[in-house]
Structure formats: structure tokens, C-alpha cells
């Protein structure tokens with residue numbers, strides 16, 4: 593019998609024992625959508641001095657927007673170029689305009705409107721994803737996102753990384769968990785049609801599995817619509833790279849990461865979409881962990897371990913679906 597035929601997890605049409613982004617997109621749009629990374633030229637309050645300088649210790653120079661075209665090009669031009677590049681890989685006409693680089697609600701509202709409206713009008717765009725910080729969600733921005741979400745699908749991706757305030761200080765995050773909760777709750781209440789995705793990172797300095805799972809449990813309590821789990825990547829040129837080279841940080845081992853992800857999934861409510869289970873850094877500037885380059889084998893080993901140990905997403909919260 594195939595693994596998919598004895599899979600106890602209901603939101604899956606394969607052997608995956610968690611709700612994948614592909615499964616969700618298939619249900620929502622009838623198939624995959626290409627996610628087109630964009631750089632609107634914004635900065636970040638944790639870089640420009642508003643709440644910190646230097647940024648998070650793992651932040652690459654382009655604020656996680658390494659895959660986007662340069663912000664000197666218009667949103668339309670970036671979209672056209674990247675869509676063309678990705679067309680062979682994705683084979684779909686549906687696209688998500690992904691405002692990925694830096695903090696994409698950190699600008700005056702008229703500028704945000706200009707960028708998001710330009711994206712919403714592009715041919716093939718079925719939704720907009722906006723990566724930002726929970727402490728950069730003014731009430732006027734939330735009001736606008738609410739209005740925009742009446743016209744097009746909007747996802748706001750909020751970087752939590754860890755719910756532990758001590759870790760937040762170590763990584764120079766520039767906000768506390770209470771700040772994050774406040775922004776999330778205001779967004780949820782003020783823009784109910786907006787999908788909300790949390791980003792969390794495993795392997796942050798000073799964290800053991802118990803602390804990582806605490807972040808997962810707090811995430812589960814807040815119940816976002818989607819979650820992205822990342823492995824901490826050490827990128828050349830970051831402050832984390834210096835710490836690593838000085839011998840003051842040891843990256844997670846492969847087995848530990850896989851075991852932690854499998855356990856974490858059991859604490860995440862079954863209806864939450866798991867958009868990512870590994871990081872996606874630039875291969876050319878990745879210093880460590882080297883094993884993270886082979887993403888497909890990591891995902892396969894997560895599937896295998898979930899099957900062997902009879903685990904599934906939300907298992908610890910709900911005994912059985914049958």
C-alpha cells in the first residue's frame with residue numbers, strides 16, 4: 593500500500609503529512625502560481641536607526657530580497673523580467689507579486705499605495721504577498737490593506753523568528769514578542785480578509801529545541817493562516833558570519849533540524865498552510881550549514897520521519913481525524 597493511501601492527515605493528496613503550499617494553491621487557484629520577488633526600494637527601521645542599526649544579525653545586504661531585480665527598475669519592469677526568467681520553471685500564467693526585500697510597509701502610505709496598485713494591475717497577478725515587520729503596521733496602512741483585500745488576494749508575511757525576547761536581543765531583532773502580537777492582532781482585526789503568514793527560524797543563537805518549540809506553540813495560539821519555517825543560514829558578509837568565524841556560533845545539525853521540524857508540525861493546527869520547511873538563501877553566498885543546500889533530500893527525510901513515527905500536522909492538538 594502506498595504511503596499516500598494510509599496518510600491520516602486530511603489536507604493532503606500525497607504522502608505529505610502537513611498542508612503544503614502547493615496543495616493550498618491547487619485548492620485555491622486550481623494549480624501552482626509563480627511567486628515573483630520584487631524590491632520596491634524600501635529600507636527597514638532596524639537598519640535606518642528608527643528602532644535599531646545594523647539589522648538582524650543574519651540579514652543579507654538586500655534584506656532577504658536577493659532574488660529580486662534591482663529597485664532602480666519599476667515594479668512593472670522587475671515583474672516582467674523575473675516572470676520571463678521563471679516561466680520555464682513554473683509553467684503557469686498565474687503569479688503572486690511578492691514584495692520581499694526589506695520592510696514593505698515601511699514607507700508613507702501614498703508610496704505604498706503606488707507600489708501595491710501598480711502590482712495589482714499587472715497582467716497575470718492573482719495575489720500580492722507583502723513581507724514586513726509587525727511593528728511597521730500603522731492603522732492607516734491596515735485600513736488600506738483591508739480595502740485592497742476586497743479587490744485582490746493579499747497575504748502579509750510577518751517575521752516573528754522567535755517568541756523569546758532574549759533571543760530577539762541576541763539577533764538584534766529590534767522588537768519584542770509583545771510588539772509582534774500587537775501588530776498581528778491589529779492586522780487581524782482591521783483586515784480580516786488578509787491572509788497572515790508567520791516566519792519563524794530554527795537554529796537561532798542560544799536556542800535549544802525547547803525554546804524553538806515554545807515559539808511554535810505561541811504561533812499555534814495566535815493561529816496565523818500560514819507559517820514558513822526557516823533554518824538559520826549563515827550568509828557571507830553578515831554579522832552572523834563574523835560570529836560563526838570567531839567560533840561563537842554552531843549551526844544546527846541536519847538530524848536535529850529534521851527532528852525539530854517533525855515535532856514542531858505536530859503542534860501546528862492542521863488548517864494552517866505550511867509554506868516552507870527550509871530556508872532559501874543565495875547558494876553562492878551561503879557559508880553554512882552546507883547540508884542545507886540539498887533541500888529536496890531534507891524535505892524527503894522529513895516526510896520519511898513523519899511516516900515512520902506516525903506523526904502529522906496538529907497531531908498533538910487533535911488525536912485523530914478518523
Ligand code: SF4
Nearest residue numbers: 636647648651655694
Ligand atoms: S527585519 Fe528583515 S530587513 Fe530588517 S534587518 Fe531584519 S531581516 Fe533585515
